[in-house]
Amino acid sequence: MPVKTPNILNLTKCHMEGKLLKEELHVLDSYINVKRPIYDVNDTYPKMKDWKTEGGIADCCLWDGVSCDTASGYVIAIDLSSSWLHGPLTSNSSLFRLLHLQKLNLAFNDFASCTIPSDFGQLSSTSDGYLYVRQEQLGRLITQNMTNLRQLYLDGTNLSSPVPEFFGNLSSLTYLSLRKCYLFGELPEKIFLQLPNLQFIDLSTNSGLEGTLPEFRSGSMVKLLDLSHTNFFGKLPDSIGNLKSLEYLDLRKSNFSGIIPPSLWNLSQLSNLSLSQNHFSGQLPYTIANLGKLTEIRLSENNFGGGLPSSLGNLRQLNYLNLGHNNFSSQVPTSLGNLTQLKFLSLGYNSLSGQIPSSLGNLTQLKVLHLEENRFSGKIPSSLGKLAQLEILSLSSNFLDGELPISFPHSIKNIYLYYNNLTGSIPSTSVANLTFLEALDLSYNFFTGVIPLSLFKLPSLESLSLDDNKLTGSLNTSNLSQLTYLSLSGNKLSGVPSSVSKLTMLIDLYLSFNDFSGILDFGIFSALSSLEYLDLSNNTNLSFTNTTTKSLPNFLYLHLSSCSNITELPLFLKTQAQLQALDLSNNRIGGQIPKWFLSFGTETMQQLNLSHNFLTGWEETPVILPWKSLFVLDLHSNMLQGPLVVPLISIWYYSVSENSLTGRIDPLFCKLDGLIYLELSSNNLSGTIPQCFGKLASSLSVLNLRDNNLHGKMPTTCGEGSQLVTLDLSHNHLHGKIPKSLAECRRLEFVRASSSGITSMAQNSNAKRYIGNYDEDQYYSMTVINKGQEMGFIRVLSIFVSIDLSNNRFHGQIPTTTGGLGALVVLNLSSNSFTGHIPSSLRNLTRLESLDFSNNKLSGEIPQQLNSLTFLGYLNMSENEFVGPIPQGGQIGTFPNSSFLGNLGLCGRPLSKMCETTLSSTPSPNINVKSAEDSIMSGFTWKVVAIGYGCGVVFGVVGGHVIISRRPYLMWIIFRVITQRRRRR
Template sequence: MESCISICLLSIFLFCRIVPFTHSFNSSFLPRCHDYERSALLQFKESFILEDTTLDGCYPRVESWKLVKGERGDCCSWEGVECDEETNHVIGLDLTDSCLYGSISPNSTLFHLVHLHSLNLAYNNFNLSQIPSQVGLLSRLTHLNLSFSFLSGQIPHEIFNMSRLISLDLSRSAPGLKLHKPSFKDLVQHLTNLKVLHLSSMIISSKVPELLANFSSLESLRLNDCGLQGEFPVGIFQLQNLKILDLSDNPGLKGYLPPFQLKSALKSLILPRTNFVGELPFSIGSLAYLEELHISECNFTGQIPYSFSNLSNLVYLDLSNNHFSFHSPIISSFSWVGNLTKITTLGLAGLNMKGEIPSWLMNLTQLSTVYLEFNQFTGPIPSTLAKLSRLKYLYLSNNLLSGPIPFQIYNMHELILSSNELQGSIPSNVSQLKNLEVLVLHSNNLVGSVELSTFLQLKKLRTLILSFNRLTLITKTSTNASIPKFEVLGLAFCNLTEFPRFLHSQDQLIFLDLSSNNIQEKIPSWMCSISTNSLDYLNLSHNHLTGFEKDPAILQWAKIRILDLRSNRLHGSFPLPPPSTSSYLISHNKLVGVVSALLCNLSALETLDLSFNNLSGRLPHCLGNFSDSLSSLDLRRNNFNGNIPSTWRIGCKVRMISIGYNQLQGEVPRSLANCSSLELIDFGNNHIIDSFPSWFGNLENLRILILRSNGFHGVIDKPQTKGFSNLRIIDLSHNSFTGKLPSLYFEIWDAMKVTNASHMTYMGDSMKPEQYHRFTYYGQYDYSMIMSNKGLELEYRKIPDILTAIDFSYNKFEGEIPDIIGHLQRLYLLNLSNNLLNGHMPSSLANLKELECLDLSRNMLSGKLPPELSKLTFLSSFNVSYNQLEGPIPRGKQFDTFESNQYEGNRGLCGVPVEKECENFEASPQERSNVVEDDDTGSVFKFKWMIVLIGYGTGFIFGVVVGHKITKKKHDWFVKTFGRKQQHRSQRVKRRRSRS
């Protein structure tokens, strides 16, 4: 019996020892994965090219997918592959950032892996291929991630077969990945188990479905940059499991923040650049888990709740660029921030904060990034910032800070101090900032000489902008050490006299500004060879450059978009920019010859400025073919001849076309009617022969129309539509128009009727180019024009939006001046001189309260000067000479400043300043009320005249517009001369009053 028991125990023992050995033996030689899945994975691998890992920093996981000769291979052991422990089916595939390049084919063996639960192909390059409909075969998927993978096209309907999905991430796959048909609403209706939904940068362009507010399991929702519209469902904010909500960069998305629940799990609330409005709820302070609150560039109003001080877990807080109000001093309104000691990133930019930089910042010892730009901070930059040992990114640009740059700031990676009033020199110990990557100091009052070698010692420095100070940059350096590879260099107005030699070695530049220096040489050949594969912006304007050392057939910067060579002395033929160019500015030079037809290869051209040169020949007809991209065309002051190009297509995007002062002929091309975005048309001073193009009235955005000095003729027809409603400036002078003044047009020029001069803006401000690179200061291309004003031909290099003008002088208009012209109450300049007008001057002219210049000279006007004209307190130029007017000249205010020659040729006029006294005319009550009785008449009038001269208030034509034409010497002469003449006039008034 015992022997039997022993044998049994031995058998059990041996079985227990042998079985594990057998299993181990089998697992070593018998692969776990199924043959068809192994084959599918290998074929999927072979359908792609592996990108260069040294360029992209990716890791090629699929390189481990290999078969050893004579063995079947265990695919479950391959990198990125997960198998089920029981069935050995492939259930997970993670190939994140695995260097894959190629298209996902509809026949891809990937779709044979029907047991997959998780598929992650993020951060690969699928070459803009579409997501095949066969993806619906993977119906067991719970996690799908195709983010950052360069996919495109419409999301297939078959994705709705994946009803088990709890996580879907299609973020930033490509600029063209769409969710239209099926729609966002369709997706939400089918995939009801989602906990994670990330669709960032997809083209959705619809409302957010209300149904999402019922997704009680939803934890993370990222819908940033999707073109979302309409009202955001407020119930989504109240989902108790929601931790992450990102709606940023959806300017068409409206909404407000409701009261929050006490048990909310919200950790990240990200809303910048949306149209969220209203006040922040007090209950926001109950979000105990909140770590990130980013609501910059919205439209929030009201006070910031003090309950913010309860958000003790905040790590990221950005309230920048909203419309908050403050009852207490602004700085103290934010004192609660000093209690949030975990904050690493703080954004309070653009909140109109005043006073010195607050001391409570020093409590935030974890700070690494501070955004305080676009406020009104004054005083010095506190040296105590050096105590914030973790501070690496400091943004203080666009304030009113003064004093020196503190030399105690050591640990910076990015230091942005531009557009302030900082003084003194650049600290010599800047060379000790070994981690410095970005230094931006432009537009301050920094002075002194600075050695370029100081910055070349900073090996990590990529951005250096010193422009627009009073610095002298010494660029000669004997160092043989390696020079940093710059991406952004701003050295404008740095007293450079030659191209810095260190640029020889720069091959990664994106932005280079050497403008407004004293460089007096030809552009060397080596300069045309730097950064040929990276340079995006090059500005060499306002120097003394004479040409190219070796004339290039086409400039070689392959990716350049903005090329600015304005205001130099470039001579010779027209240099062609690269095909990538979107803005080519080469005005105010000495170029000659014809414009090559190769210009037509610039398919991305948006702004072309060739004005103020000596170019000649016919304009390339392809200019009209640029209408899909071209926005601004300025060809003024050249010698172009022939007809205006007539190939402007439907959908034309041109907003400004200025071709004045050439020798162009023919008629105005009717195809310009296709350019519905046109705001400025200047065809002045050419040889165009045509009737008035009343069809321009269909251009709803047209604000400026200049047809001066051509061969336009005939009667101005009735307007075809109620167009021209936005017209602000019209110049038809020096033509051969006949008939009566077009009173029907005066009725529809609505933009000349309403005065809105609350702040000065300029035409073209809305054309600012996008910020191609951080920290740069790309300016916009300003609208400009040439117009006659007060007898002078003036160049307006910027056109104020409030400027309105009508110039119909030197034509053959006849009949009376219509009363309705008095409805144009916003009008600043009215010139109807040198016509055949007759009848009385309408008293309605006195309604033109903003009028500064009125010229009705050399007509056949009769009757009295309306005494109501003395109400025009901004009138600085008035001329009615050579008419048939009679009676007393209005007295008082501006009328006591005008010279006698402005009335000559009217024998019937009497009173000051002409020599004829008014014996038979009794002064009207209006005139009597304008006579000043006190002894300070001269000083009052002098002050009024000074206001007009210096452009004080809304009188701006001398001071603002022609300031660049009138030197200080001339300005002082104006003030001195007219001031003295005013005193003489005042004394003359007193003498005549005493005689009478």
């Protein structure tokens, strides 16, 4: 509790240079808070605690925070900022008797509950005011009484208002600081024109301030302008060039845009220019050289483009240059080597190309160099080894080639060269003497040979990443290592990696996708008490003992997938109470899941993957799974039998496809209101689909119930705000109509109900909608009949559009609105009972590659307009009732006769039946059929695509086949994307 300190300011006879001051200072009735205040200000302490008139310094002018006029001895300034004061300032406070006071600073104290007493007006000599109070009476006080005010500090004051208009009346004001005052709205239009003496303006950290900037007056004396961390927008006014005295300009993290006014590049007194995190565009002009006094330039995270002007090299006083995260292109001018005072240089995340200039080796004061995420090529300049002060070198994500430089600066702490084309071995001599090196990342290159032992002897090295190279040999480490992060995945390392037991400081260890072999005793990890992340996956010849009795570390993430010699669940998991992610997929684990497996990690487990094993069921089938935090569960591609187990409410990804599960889908699934992905396909589930699935509309994105024994009606899965993207109910025994609510699925991109017994579409009067601009990446699996073949898509990204309603009992005419689905690539309506003509509107499906209308009862002529479908690679019109000539002279005429068989009335190439010359060759009429199905059909633009595996390459459909890469498992993506390995920086 605060303690009241009586008479803490008693200066009745303050003595200075032999003079006795008159009784000017009596008692400031305040309190000192015994606890540090809540404001995060450095160097706070109670200054008045040592103010004494007896038994101490009697001269008040020597007291902390007090300043006196050297001639008169009057107190002219009091600074009690950050002095732990609290409580109200009352009108009878003797503070207001200091009639000669010129400066008062009470900032960063706790006067939050008080208003400004009108007695402040007695301080008519005050020219500088630093306050930290509520400003309800500020306007009247300042405009009526404190007209001599020259400096006003209100930093941290909760004004919660627009910038007051009355500030424009303070014509003597030179210093205005309103930082973090919770201001909002636009600035008064003429505020900068009305304050001719302003030199310092700080309106920073007021996120509510917006609008464009007012004009600046000609002849302005402003030296500092700080509008950072606001929401001002639009272009900078040309009148900013009137700030001829400006030395410091900070507009960081706002919303300014457009080209920088040319007048700004004439502000020759400018020493600090900070415009980062805005939306400025255009090129940097050659005239930037006019700013010869610049010491700092911060232009990162904008939209600047074009080449870098060579005149940058004329700014010889620069010590900080950040142009990162823009669109700069072309080569880096060699003139940057002239900036010999530079300590920080960032050109990262641009489109710069060519070689890295060797002239950068002249920057002998440089400590940080960022050139990552560009298009640099060639070798790393050896001249960088001369940068004796360099601590951070980042050249990652370029096209650099060749071998590592012979030497790096001895002072270097962080080296990032990942994602390049570097080759050769890692020379021990290049790194052996880097005693200050803390992080080394050479991953995703083409390094060969063995890993030098010297890397594990560096005394400061904490993070080492050598992933995805071509390193060979056994792993040899040292017990001198201080490593906490080691990632060697994607190499060709061999042997048993038992030497990792020497790395006793490790927290993260990634050794996946190597050629390790032999038997690894898990007991070696008992020495690594801090180990949390362990990835040994995809070492197919590596075996593990399952009998260790040693105390293992508490893993958080454990990945042992695709280690094919694992045949049972590791017993050490019983003690892993902190485990958050476990991946044992793609192994040979068989039998039942033991009862003890349901007892570990119940509070912490978030991701569990046991897919692609030989598990047959549960030793004791739980009604509900026990893991309270589980959000990813993948058990697909096993031999599971018995009922479908329900997870807890935290789940959002649940896959048990390709098993032998039986029984009904429990309505408890409808209570999983966070469920996004539900994959139950290829089982023996029976019963009806719970109609309550509609309750999941706001979360469920993928619902795949394909290839089961489900019957009944198609559920109402859509409603307002539906998130459903994929719906696959094919190969079941459903009946009835597609519910009209399906048109409410505004994000629906793929639907399949083939071979399900659906008879028709329900009537719906909704207007036509086009779905297909859904930008979020969707990863899921599905099957679609394309070009006559049923193909599985293991990983799906939504850019390939498909409608497959084949093998049902649809009837009636094909809706003319189908021609409005311009994104369609696959349309399969085969094996139904459609009748009538083909709508000529299908000519608008210009992206269509596969069209299958076979085995229906369609009639009339094949529209000549279909010849405009130039991308069409598969066509099947067989087994219908078409008549007349097959359209010639375009795409339709290129298909074989098998595409048209079973239509007795068709004639012309490629059929052997020739058309009679008297037959009309005119195209079939454009029959505008408006059926009850039109509106529901018009809402369908479902999407399907197969994507590549690890590298993100997108695969299309080529010759009717899907190209699947070497790691064909969805959960690899789930685990890699959601729990991406931590890269230490």
